Amino acid sequence: xxxxxxxxxxxxxxxxxxxxxxxxxxxxxxxxxxxxxxxxxxxxxxxxxxxxxxxxxxxxxxxxxxxxxxxxxxxxxxxxxxxxxxxxxxxxxxxxxxxxxxxxxxxxxxxxxxxxxxxxxxxxxxxxxxxxxxxxxxxxxxxxxxxxxxxxxxxxxxxxxxxxxxxxxxxxxxxxxxxxxxxxxxxxxxxxxxxxxxxxxxxxxxxxxxxxxxxxxxxxxxxxxxxxxxxxxxxxxxxxxxxxxxxxxxxxxxxxxx
Amino acid sequence: xxxxxxxxxxxxxxxxxxxxxxxxxxxxxxxxxxxxxxxxxxxxxxxxxxxxxxxxxxxxxxxxxxxxxxxxxxxxxxxxxxxxxxxxxxxxxxxxxxxxxxxxxxxxxxxxxxxxxxxxxxxxxxxxxxxxxxxxxxxxxxxxxxxxxxxxxxxxxxxxxxxxxxxxxxxxxxxxxxxxxxxxxxxxxxxxxxxxxxxxxxxxxxxxxxxxxxxxxxxxxxxxxxxxxxxxxxxxxxxxxxxxxxxxxxxxxxxxxx
Numbered sequence: 001x002x003x004x005x006x007x008x009x010x011x012x013x014x015x016x017x018x019x020x021x022x023x024x025x026x027x028x029x030x031x032x033x034x035x036x037x038x039x040x041x042x043x044x045x046x047x048x049x050x051x052x053x054x055x056x057x058x059x060x061x062x063x064x065x066x067x068x069x070x071x072x073x074x075x076x077x078x079x080x081x082x083x084x085x086x087x088x089x090x091x092x093x094x095x096x097x098x099x100x101x102x103x104x105x106x107x108x109x110x111x112x113x114x115x116x117x118x119x120x121x122x123x124x125x126x127x128x129x130x131x132x133x134x135x136x137x138x139x140x141x142x143x144x145x146x147x148x149x150x151x152x153x154x155x156x157x158x159x160x161x162x163x164x165x166x167x168x169x170x171x172x173x174x175x176x177x178x179x180x181x182x183x184x185x186x187x188x189x190x191x192x193x194x195x196x197x198x199x200x201x202x203x204x205x206x207x208x209x210x211x212x213x214x215x216x217x218x219x220x221x222x223x224x225x226x227x228x229x230x231x232x233x234x235x236x237x238x239x240x241x242x243x244x245x246x247x248x249x250x251x252x253x254x255x256x257x258x
Numbered sequence: 259x260x261x262x263x264x265x266x267x268x269x270x271x272x273x274x275x276x277x278x279x280x281x282x283x284x285x286x287x288x289x290x291x292x293x294x295x296x297x298x299x300x301x302x303x304x305x306x307x308x309x310x311x312x313x314x315x316x317x318x319x320x321x322x323x324x325x326x327x328x329x330x331x332x333x334x335x336x337x338x339x340x341x342x343x344x345x346x347x348x349x350x351x352x353x354x355x356x357x358x359x360x361x362x363x364x365x366x367x368x369x370x371x372x373x374x375x376x377x378x379x380x381x382x383x384x385x386x387x388x389x390x391x392x393x394x395x396x397x398x399x400x401x402x403x404x405x406x407x408x409x410x411x412x413x414x415x416x417x418x419x420x421x422x423x424x425x426x427x428x429x430x431x432x433x434x435x436x437x438x439x440x441x442x443x444x445x446x447x448x449x450x451x452x453x454x455x456x457x458x459x460x461x462x463x464x465x466x467x468x469x470x471x472x473x474x475x476x477x478x479x480x481x482x483x484x485x486x487x488x489x490x491x492x493x494x495x496x497x498x499x500x501x502x503x504x505x506x507x508x509x510x511x512x513x514x515x516x
Contacts, residue, residue, distance in 0.1 A: 118262040119310070
């Protein structure tokens with residue numbers, strides 16, 4: 001599913017808050033005429049308030065046997081306009097939208113306009129300094145590989161290990177729209193990790209930090225050294241990978257690392 | 259100024275409503291330390307709730323003599339993030355942002371995706387039928403020129419005459435974004451006129467009406483015959499023209515026609 005995260009308090013269900021999981025759970029249970037016990041919805045992982053998704057995934061066990069196409073149409077007709085189901089399929093009984101994830105891809109959009117664009121305020125982060133793409137790409141290259149990302153995780157993370165592997169880190173300059181787009185593809189991402197990575201990368205790209213800072217941050221394992229967390233509004237969960245989606249990177253994180 | 263109209267109850271000041279004029283008036287008066295009588299802000303015209311502006315204009319008489327550049331910065335620092343001042347200049351004392359308008363240009367964005375895109379819901383209208391650009395362009399050509407637009411005005415208009423001149427009516431298909439963009443440039447537009455024009459134009463483009471319907475609508479002068487009013491979310495005030503801006507079309511509407 002895709003969603004505009006602007007008016008959601010994130011993915012995870014919470015009492016009295018409008019969340020993706022909350023809306024989906026309500027809709028799915030309504031479709032099944034509120035069965036007991038209630039149907040639970042399992043997402044691939046949480047996204048924070050204001051974070052968007054181009055292709056988030058979730059699974060649930062629906063008690064009535066209906067074709068995927070009907071489920072697709074029914075869901076789309078019942079969810080609010082800031083959500084969109086892009087595909088529905090019937091999966092193996094043991095499939096789990098969260099535990100079976102083998103990788104995730106995130107996009108971060110940065111508005112480079114001198115002034116904040118009113119049409120982009122909820123859909124980009126803002127960065128008003130010139131970016132040297134050569135420096136930025138050097139920084140991104142340093143991030144690729146298996147590293148301990150302890151300097152790049154927000155407090156409040158419950159991960160047992162901060163070791164993750166980034167397969168790809170790429171940047172695209174969209175001159176026409178005064179926009180810089182940065183993508184990360186990896187086997188897993190810690191709490192706020194992408195937003196912190198983007199902050200360090202653009203600081204390097206704009207010459208506020210040396211490229212060597214990436215290596216230093218891996219070593220010091222101190223979140224305060226990474227400084228800036230870029231705003232939620234620029235972040236998009238672009239794709240969730242499951243075993244078989246990318247034969248080159250089939251690895252699932254062991255459970256203790258999640 | 260530009261503004262994202264999503265969270266405004268339109269341009270015109272109204273008690274207890276968040277409006278463009280209301281916010282601007284408050285900011286300008288605050289900057290001048292709430293003078294008596296209060297400073298009034300005059301826009302080029304109203305936009306409805308949900309309608310956007312890429313370049314709306316307004317004037318006010320500021321009691322303190324400050325450079326335009328300072329006004330520009332001060333305003334931008336005080337207005338909310340869904341508004342942006344794009345330019346400030348000091349004008350002749352007799353300039354009037356509304357009475358001196360010689361023309362306006364509107365853009366209408368239509369999302370052509372089969373399903374409503376959650377990221378476009380506030381920024382486009384939605385049209386899910388295939389559009390034949392040849393037919394659409396024929397319809398738009400028929401609209402160009404001086405016509406009585408009585409079939410294309412919403413009830414509630416206070417205009418004395420419904421005769422307006424459209425100088426340009428063009429369509430652009432943005433295949434990559436599954437989007438159709440229609441622009442109208444004319445000497446003036448009646449209440450809801452662009453949204454009704456777009457509805458008729460795409461109905462013709464999709465084969466739901468014959469091209470000859472444009473001529474028929476000019477003749478019947480019956481708003482019910484035009485049917486559909488496209489949603490506010492797709493409409494953008496793109497440019498306001500004043501005398502000198504377009505030597506080819508210098509005409510101002512006489513006062514009784516406004």
